[in-house]
Amino acid sequence: MDPHTWTTVADVVAGACLLGGSFLALAAGVGVLRFPDLLARMHAATKPQTLGLVLVLAGLALRIRSAPAVWALVLVAILQMVTAPVAAHLVGRAGYRTGKVPSETLVVDELTADVQRAEEERRGRAGAGPDDLGVSGS
Amino acid sequence: MTLLALVCSVLLAVGATLAVVRAEKGPSMLDRAVALDVVVAVLVAAIALESAVTRSAVAVPILVVLSIVGFLSSVTIARFAATEPVGEGRVLSRAEAVAAEAERHAREIAEEEES
Numbered sequence: 027m028d029p030h031t032w033t034t035v036a037d038v039v040a041g042a043c044l045l046g047g048s049f050l051a052l053a054a055g056v057g058v059l060r061f062p063d064l065l066a067r068m069h070a071a072t073k074p075q076t077l078g079l080v081l082v083l084a085g086l087a088l089r090i091r092s093a094p095a096v097w098a099l100v101l102v103a104i105l106q107m108v109t110a111p112v113a114a115h116l117v118g119r120a121g122y123r124t125g126k127v128p129s130e131t132l133v134v135d136e137l138t139a140d141v142q143r144a145e146e147e148r149r150g151r152a153g154a155g156p157d158d159l160g161v162s163g164s
Numbered sequence: 165m166t167l168l169a170l171v172c173s174v175l176l177a178v179g180a181t182l183a184v185v186r187a188e189k190g191p192s193m194l195d196r197a198v199a200l201d202v203v204v205a206v207l208v209a210a211i212a213l214e215s216a217v218t219r220s221a222v223a224v225p226i227l228v229v230l231s232i233v234g235f236l237s238s239v240t241i242a243r244f245a246a247t248e249p250v251g252e253g254r255v256l257s258r259a260e261a262v263a264a265e266a267e268r269h270a271r272e273i274a275e276e277e278e279s
Contacts, residue, residue, distance in 0.1 A: 041168045044213055048175035051206045055182030058199050067186070071198045074179070074205040082209045083227075086216045095221035098228060102208075105231040113201065113235035116242035121194050124247055 036088045043085030050078030063131065064121045068114060075110045079103065169217045176213065180206040193245050197238035204234040 050073045057070020083099045090096070121127055122137060129135050180203050187199035208230050215223045256264065 048172035051179035055179030089216040109235035120242040
């Protein structure tokens with residue numbers, strides 16, 4: 027096939043990727059607005075942060091087709107994949123410890139029992155100390 | 165490509181608007197942090213879309229910077245602002261703000277008269 031066909035194919039695939047990524051951003055907006063609690067909203071919010079971002083960046087890479095820019099885009103995708111779980115972990119942890127995750131809505135809840143046991147141990151060791159929520163602690 | 169860019173920007177704009185509505189409604193700081201993370205993701209997608217339409221790699225460093233610093237806001241909020249006083253989780257309406265201001269004003273006058 028001649029090069030012209032390949033550039034057309036690349037443009038069409040790029041368009042499909044951009045459309046898919048944008049649709050995931052819309053889905054995240056709807057999910058973040060409509061879902062009832064923090065964890066469900068986080069679930070919706072992660073869609074454009076990883077899959078949507080990778081789709082959009084793939085579309086962009088297929089459009090510009092120059093090696094340095096494509097490597098920078100790979101760097102963007104890797105950095106996002108490294109940093110998004112950090113943010114999600116801390117938000118989920120803080121939400122759990124400030125009581126924004128109702129335990130009865132969870133299918134599996136392995137953390138409540140652990141947190142209660144740790145709390146009892148801490149009380150037993152320190153007497154009836156001041157009751158902090160543990161957000162600033164470890 | 166122009167039509168595609170239009171459709172994509174409408175999808176991104178609607179997604180960002182819905183996320184901003186959630187950031188306004190709250191009800192907690194963490195919900196707002198999550199919603200603003202979505203806004204940052206939409207911003208990255210919008211810059212990438214613009215670069216794809218114009219076939220220019222000028223904005224790619226902006227994407228790198230956004231992907232590095234984008235998570236700091238929600239980490240900071242989750243770490244330091246997750247516990248908030250009861251009632252602080254929402255923006256006061258105009259009438260409530262006026263009432264709170266009047267109460268504060270009355271208290272100040274009372275303190276002045278005491279002294």
